Amino acid sequence: MGPQKTSYADLLIIGAGPAGLVAAYWASEYGLDARVIDDKPDRVTKGHADGITCRTMEMFDSFGIAGQVYEEAALDYQIRYWRLNAVGRLDRAQSINSQAAGICRFQQCLLSQGRIEELLEDRISRGKGRLRVERDVETLRLTLHQRDDPDASAETHPVQVNVRHGRSGGGCMGDGDDDDHVEETIRARYVIGADGAHSWTRRQLGLTMRGEQANHVWGVVDLVAVTDFPDIRQTCVVCSEHGNLHVVPRERGMVRLYVQLDDDGVNPSAAAELRSEATLETILATAGKALRPFLLECARLDWWSVYQVGQRIADRFSAGECVFLVGDAIHTHSPKVGQGMNVSMQDSYNLGWKLGGVLKGQLQSHVLETYETERRPVAESLIAVDQETVAFYAARGENVATRDLQCFRERHYAFLSGVAIQYEGSALVYAPSAIELATGIQLGRRMPSYRVINYADARPTELASKLASDRRWAVILFAGDLRQATQLKRLEEACAALLRSRLLRTRGSSKLVTITASPRDSLPLTGLPPLLYCRDGENDGHGQENRNYEVVFSDEPDVYGAFTDVYAKYGVDREKGCLVVCRPDQHVGFIGALEDVPGLDVFFTGIFRDS
Amino acid sequence: MGPQKTSYADLLIIGAGPAGLVAAYWASEYGLDARVIDDKPDRVTKGHADGITCRTMEMFDSFGIAGQVYEEAALDYQIRYWRLNAVGRLDRAQSINSQAAGICRFQQCLLSQGRIEELLEDRISRGKGRLRVERDVETLRLTLHQRDDPDASAETHPVQVNVRHGRSGGGCMGDGDDDDHVEETIRARYVIGADGAHSWTRRQLGLTMRGEQANHVWGVVDLVAVTDFPDIRQTCVVCSEHGNLHVVPRERGMVRLYVQLDDDGVNPSAAAELRSEATLETILATAGKALRPFLLECARLDWWSVYQVGQRIADRFSAGECVFLVGDAIHTHSPKVGQGMNVSMQDSYNLGWKLGGVLKGQLQSHVLETYETERRPVAESLIAVDQETVAFYAARGENVATRDLQCFRERHYAFLSGVAIQYEGSALVYAPSAIELATGIQLGRRMPSYRVINYADARPTELASKLASDRRWAVILFAGDLRQATQLKRLEEACAALLRSRLLRTRGSSKLVTITASPRDSLPLTGLPPLLYCRDGENDGHGQENRNYEVVFSDEPDVYGAFTDVYAKYGVDREKGCLVVCRPDQHVGFIGALEDVPGLDVFFTGIFRDS
Secondary structure, three states: OOOOOEEEEEEEEEOOOHHHHHHHHHHHHOOOOEEEEOOOOOOOOOOOOOEEOHHHHHHHHHHOOHHHHHHHOEEOOEEEEEEEOOOOOEEEEEEEEOOOOOOOOOOOEEOOHHHHHHHHHHHHHHOOOOOOEEOOEEEEEEEEOOOOOOOOOOOOOOEEEEEEEOOOOOHHHOOOOOOOOOEEEEEEEEEEEOOOOOOHHHHHHOOOEEEOOOOEEEEEEEEEEEEOOOOOOOEEEEEEOOEEEEEEEOOOOOEEEEEEOOOOOOOHHHHHHHHHHOOHHHHHHHHHHHOOOOOEEEEEEEEEEEEEEOOEEEOOOEEOOOEEEOHHHOEEOOHHHOOHHHHHHHHHHHHHHHHHHHHOOOEOHHHHHHHHHHHHHHHHHHHHHHHHHHHHHHOOHHHHHHOOHHHHHHHHHHHHHOOOOOOOOEOOEOOOOOHHHOOOOOOOOEOOOOEEEEOOOOOEEEHHHHOOOOOOEEEEEEEEOOOOHHHHHHHHHHHHHHHHOHHHHOOOOEEEEEEEOOOHHHOOHHHOOHHHOEOOOOOHHHOHHHEOOOOEEEOOOOOOOOOOOHHHHHOOOOOOOEEEEEOOOOEEEEEEOOOOHHHHHHHHHOOEOOO | OOOOOEEEEEEEEEOOOHHHHHHHHHHHHOOOOEEEEOOOOOOOOOOOOOEEOHHHHHHHHHHOOHHHHHHHOEEOOEEEEEEEOOOOOEEEEEEEEOOOOOOOOOOOEEOOHHHHHHHHHHHHHHOOOOOOEEOOEEEEEEEEOOOOOOOOOOOOOOEEEEEEEOOOOOHHHOOOOOOOOOEEEEEEEEEEEOOOOOOHHHHHHOOOEEEOOOOEEEEEEEEEEEEOOOOOOOEEEEEEOOEEEEEEEOOOOOEEEEEEOOOOOOOHHHHHHHHHHOOHHHHHHHHHHHOOOOOEEEEEEEEEEEEEEOOEEEOOOEEOOOEEEOHHHOEEOOHHHOOHHHHHHHHHHHHHHHHHHHHOOOEOHHHHHHHHHHHHHHHHHHHHHHHHHHHHHHOOHHHHHHOOHHHHHHHHHHHHHOOOOOOOOEOOEOOOOOHHHOOOOOOOOEOOOOEEEEOOOOOEEEHHHHOOOOOOEEEEEEEEOOOOHHHHHHHHHHHHHHHHOHHHHOOOOEEEEEEEOOOHHHOOHHHOOHHHOEOOOOOHHHOHHHEOOOOEEEOOOOOOOOOOOHHHHHOOOOOOOEEEEEOOOOEEEEEEOOOOHHHHHHHHHOOEOOO
């Protein structure tokens, strides 16, 4: 046994897959004393997940990596449904939009998990915390110390994780350490278990998965094909008498095939047998038969695997209020709906900023309870949609002609896009909110983005660009029509109230964004309350460097006449305006009138710690 | 005197400003044995030019740097015209779009020359040639050897440039050279003089500038202002009784002010006196008076300068068919029209690919003659527009009320945007072309870009993304409506002819792009001639890696129903189609019917060398 060492960290993230890395993104943004460990010596480069929903693209955009993802990904505009026609020949029955119109400025797309991890890691290493993943770190024991343990660190660092560093060396252990297998005791305030379907963390905590056992077996293969199938560059669902096949286009001319190997579900032991017997040849032969009369041969294999998947959810998402599980560690399902990586990353996107806020002393620790209350319903919906989807596709041959993929997809569009996820009322979603003031904004959902006009220079700007994941809460003032003296006065009074409010006492935690309903020429920027455009919140006499020209907008046509009418889109009264607050994860937490700064203060009082 | 050395290069670029760097971009793309030298020890970081036209943005996009420029630049949507109103108070008289609607997908913008140079240099260093600028290199003598000189290298390397490397060291001279001032003799096949208004290269060649002497004096200042002028973040023309002022928003909250110091033009010696006497205080005081009653104070100065500028053009743009001048070395004018950096870069953008093609043995050397025939009319137009503009703004006080900036701008919109530059018929612009086949495309102008639909995956794609500055000629096949058997046959015959043509004999010099008028579902990709989508041009049996899914498009609505109708926009018959050829600089060189591959061959025969 090598030398021992005890280290302390505020946050330990176990697992550097997509879910772990999104947690690491937040840790980096908050500048946490955090570590990310993974038991594998190298990053995954081939295979695994690949579907990216438009909500995930919004999240990537808020991290600043959407452009790169978009450039490399295969974009998914249309799903094609192939089935046997009246004379028993495989035929294109329906072309269905992959995504509902107008729900998002991004399009869902496909890119390999390994590349996504690489882009995330690169972004994190360039972030505030310059966090790096430590690989080849084997986890040995997780101990949850009671807060009143005699152990000196139990109060502050209740989680103990013993690990062993592999040959490739732990970054934290210093250079030139000759011993191959250094052991280390990591004491952490919080731990995130992002270690997948077979989660070591979950097993250490003794949590169990509930739901159907693993009764579906899928072959998955990434390859370069020789084929005359005309829709090889589109997402396809192929239902033939020889079985079901999903065709998924991928980057660099590859195609992914999902091939169902079980016949409409089998019992777990039969599934295990099916899995152990499955070979690449079985998968390709099944796929080839399903696609007849089209040719399908493998010109170059990239990766293949067999999945045996149950539809299950963990009984609890956390333990001891200090260990949290995310991603596949708490929900498993079939790959049919292309959601796994997305829901997993969104788990961490939800949890990470809450942990960051608590560790930075900004937020009260009870906000961590909302992690499970917000994410469990999403996991349950995921399982439900997955079950329906598996059932929909399972029936073979004769009766699929009666099925309408369009109708089926339309029922699930909203969930599958990710943009309709809505969190219930809680400390973080202010239930008494006056939601009738913004009928186009759903309390608890992510804030939709539209183009507004920069007040200072007329540049059309996506509102989302103001909601980057920079850990700040966004207070969006729909200022209304400032040509009316009474409305300008209301705005001034709202700003005066904001200056006295908790919002500004926790400065650095929030950002103000203003959208006027009146045109920019009707009142100069300097006619607005200085709070809205001055960096110091007060004085416009300090010159342009004290001004922020990027936070005040108007809702008016651009110089070429194109008018978004965002007040109508958000359902906000152009005369009266309102206040909308977005959490760091872009979900709407509060809606109120301009007079309702006291209500906003009540909301923040329930969340923020006194500073 | 330090040690001497003689080096050889195919191309020597003198001057690493924007024009020199665009030439270097091409040199890098063509993988030329090229060098770029500059006499200054460091890159310019402050001041100088800043206006970027939408055509320049297109060029940046074709280099892959448009996104970064756009992110950092101040965007210029609207010009505001301020003048004295009836009661003698400064008033906003007109708001004018900076750019005509619909001419380009980019918007003109403003970013400092130094930053643009940095982005270009970074791009070039990552390019094929990994070319780097050698700084602090003083030019001493330029000698043009006659091709029949007894000098051994006169035939191949007729230009000799003697230089002295400064303290910061020439990269080519190796490390660890202790001597401060190494002299070097550079023998080059070609030289580009991109060394500015006081061009050393031009003086060495004995070329002269013709036109008005320097009779206008301008103060220019970049600063952070304390001001209540409401349009400080927009481009403004301010005509008051106290003089003229241009307000130009800049990156990082700065503003640039152009202040005319001469009174409607003075004689050269008076101008020189005015220039030598001008101080920062003079400029700021003049600007302050012009902007009354608004406040204008300097919170932080970034840079200032005084220009004394004549409107002149060099009598010749080249010497000895091997030394070429670009940019300010051949045209000087006032900064009023924001064109200098743009026209200069476009000079090099025009010249660079021609030199690259000649040096690589692809193009006949006579194509170099088109550099001056194509760019002199542009320089002349530039001077004419500048003269008109100076005259328009020069009149002070009383009579400006009668002037209509909108009318004035509209007359010059096309030229000022850069997208309407049209080269006359020549070896590179095939005059007999059947231009009636594509009435929306101007022979000799840059190809406009519209959104087409990817044939394989339905992704909407800007055609311009297929016209990147990668040194290849683009042959765009408007394939027409392939549901008609006769039209498919015409396309197949065109492809057969192309396979026999010079185009494919110089493979690597060209790229094919196909746009069908029929919807993608009416004929699978594999129903098209393999030439159009197979990398080897012939065989589709080799699998997906031999297919290029990014070069065939259709003109049909996207999956959400938005229809660009590019055939109508390009004025091409949806049934018949046509052939359009773009040069490496995106200018249209040839338009013909699908049958006119022989005409295309004639065109190429006049340009390409036999290989």
